[in-house]
Amino acid sequence: SNWRRIRRTSFTSGSTGRPKGVAVSHRAIVANLQWRQTEYGFTADDVILQKTPFTFDVSVWEFFWPLQVGASLVIAEPDGHRDPVYVARTMIERGVTAVHFVPSMLAVFVAEPLVAQVKTLRYVFASGEALPARTAARLREVSSAGLHNLYGPTEAAVDVTYYETGEQDQVSVPIGAAVADTELLVLDDALRPSPSGVAGELYLAGIQLARGYVSRPDLTADRFVARPGATDGSRMYRTGDLVRWRGAGA
Numbered sequence: 001s002n003w004r005r006i007r008r009t010s011f012t013s014g015s016t017g018r019p020k021g022v023a024v025s026h027r028a029i030v031a032n033l034q035w036r037q038t039e040y041g042f043t044a045d046d047v048i049l050q051k052t053p054f055t056f057d058v059s060v061w062e063f064f065w066p067l068q069v070g071a072s073l074v075i076a077e078p079d080g081h082r083d084p085v086y087v088a089r090t091m092i093e094r095g096v097t098a099v100h101f102v103p104s105m106l107a108v109f110v111a112e113p114l115v116a117q118v119k120t121l122r123y124v125f126a127s128g129e130a131l132p133a134r135t136a137a138r139l140r141e142v143s144s145a146g147l148h149n150l151y152g153p154t155e156a157a158v159d160v161t162y163y164e165t166g167e168q169d170q171v172s173v174p175i176g177a178a179v180a181d182t183e184l185l186v187l188d189d190a191l192r193p194s195p196s197g198v199a200g201e202l203y204l205a206g207i208q209l210a211r212g213y214v215s216r217p218d219l220t221a222d223r224f225v226a227r228p229g230a231t232d233g234s235r236m237y238r239t240g241d242l243v244r245w246r247g248a249g250a
Contacts, residue, residue: 020213020214020216020219021213021214021215021216022154022155022210022212022213022214023210023211023212023213023214024057024154024157024210024211025210025211027207028156028157028207028208028209028210029060029064029157029158031157031180031181031207031208032061032157032158032159032179032208033061033064033065033068034180035179035180035181036061036065037065037068037069038180039162039179040123040148042065042066042068042069042071042098043069043071044069044070045071045097046066046069046071046072046097046098046122047071047072047073047074047094047095047096047097047098047120048062048065048066048071048073048074048096048098048099049076049087049090049091049094049096049099050062050073050074050075050076051076051080051081051087051099051100052081052100053081057154057157057158058100058127058128058158060158061158062100072094074090074094074096076090081105082105084105084108084109084111084112084114084115085112085114087099087109088109088112088114088115088117088118089114091118091120091121092114092117092118092119095120096118096120096121097120097121097122097123098121098122098123098124098125099121099123099124099125100125100126100127101124101125101126102126102127102128103128103129103130103131103132103135104129106124106126106131106135106139107132107135107138110138110139110141110142110143111138115142115143116143118143121143121144121145122145122146123145123146123148124139124143124145124146124147124148125148125150126147126148126149126150127149127150127151127152127159130173131149131165131173132173133169133170133171133172133173136149136165136169136173137169137170140167146164147164147165148162148164148165149162149163149173149174149175149176150162150163150175150176151175151176153204153237153239154210155204155209155210155223155224155237156204156206156208156209156210157208157209157210158208159179160178160179160182160184160204160206160208161175161176161177161178161179161184162176162177162179163175163176163177163250174246174250175243175250176250177248177249177250178206179208181207181208182204182205182206182207182208183204183205183206184202184203184204185202185203185204185205185236186200186201186202186203186243186244186245187200187201187203188200188201189201191228194244194245195245196244196245196246197244197246198244199242199244200242200243200244201238201239201240201241201242201243202239202241202242202243203236203237203238204236204237204239205227205234205235205236205237209224209235209237210224210237212224222238223237223238224236224237224238225237225238
C-alpha cells in the first residue's frame with residue numbers, strides 16, 4: 001500500500017522563473033511509455049543513449065522505455081551531452097540506434113563532421129524547444145535517421161504530441177498530433193474552440209495530466225482548470241502556448 005501512494009515529482013525547466021515541482025502519477029508515465037512503444041516499437045536490438053540529466057522529465061523515458069523491452073541502455077558520462085564529439089564517438093562505438101536532443105544541442109551535433117560516421121542511428125527525438133526547420137534539414141543531410149519532433153510540458157507527463165519531420169518542412173516544423181489517450185484543445189479567451197488556422201491557446205486533457213504542483217494549490221488551481229461542459233470533474237491544463245490547427249490534425 002505504501003508503494004501505491006508513491007508519486008514521482010518532476011520539475012519544470014524554470015523557463016518562466018524558478019523550477020516548480022510537479023506531482024506526476026505512475027499511471028501518467030506508464031501511459032506515455034506504452035504509447036512510445038506502440039508508436040516506435042523498440043526491440044532488444046536497440047541501443048539507447050541516455051544523456052539527459054535525471055532531474056529533467058525526458059530522462060524518465062530514456063531510462064524506462066528501453067528497460068521495458070530489453071533494449072541496451074548506454075549512460076553518457078556527466079555533462080557528456082554538451083560535447084558533440086563525445087556523443088558521436090559514443091554512438092559509433094556502442095552502435096546507438098536512438099537518442100534525444102534539445103533542438104539547440106541538435107544544431108550543435110549536426111554541425112560536427114564526425115556525425116556522418118554514425119551509421120546505426122534510427123531514431124532522433126527532439127523536444128524542449130521549437131525545432132528549427134534548418135536543423136531538421138541539416139540532420140537529413142548527414143544521417144538517414146528519422147527525426148521526430150515531440151512537444152509537451154512536465155505537467156502532462158513528458159510529451160503529448162509527435163511529428164516525423166520531412167522534406168515538406170521547409171519553413172517550420174509542426175508539433176504534430178496528440179499521443180494516445182491525450183486530447184489537444186485550441187481555445188480562445190472565452191474557452192471556445194478556435195477554427196482551423198486561427199491561433200488560440202493550447203489546452204491539454206487526458207490521463208497524462210499531472211495531479212498538480214507540489215505544495216502550490218494556488219498555482220494548481222490557476223493552470224489545471226475545469227473542462228467546459230464536463231460533468232465528470234475532468235480537467236484541462238493551460239499550457240500558455242499559442243498554436244493553430246494545420247491540415248491532417250497537426
